[in-house]
Amino acid sequence: MACWLFKSEPDAWSWDQQVAKGDTGEEWGGVRNYQARNNMRAMKIGDRGFFYHSNIGKEVVGIVEVCRESCPDSTTDDPRWDCVWIKAVKPVQQPVTLEQCKQEPGLEKMALVTNTRLSVQPVTDEEWQIVCRMAGVEA
DNA sequence: GCCAACGTTGGC
């Protein structure tokens, strides 16, 4: 199973709002970047992801799961853009900050650290394990 | 609020 990371500015869409959607989840719309879109197209139902707060907090705050594979993005008529739906699985025990990730051995190549502007990123199995340990949650 | 990094657009 592949792992991912979803960035959101909590001002625009926060973890609490995501949790409020329950198992129905929420469309991860509005992404207008090909790399991010391609990552979403590669996702399968059941794939796990980190939910990361950018700008404010700059930390991983929860675990999400893909609950619907990529389909047209309702926020645009442009057929180039589609997106998955994700639902909250559980919050992390301890948020993992960008600063911690930068300092953690094994996370030097994590996209969060090396490709700051990409809003939907792949996470390797190794990175997933490390961040889960730091967050105090089961991988 | 600033700015660096990076992606996209459009003229040629």
Place this chain on the structure above:
DNA sequence: GCCAACGTTGGC
């Protein structure tokens, strides 16, 4: 197909 201009993201 190149590249300058422009827009956006996101860390600081």
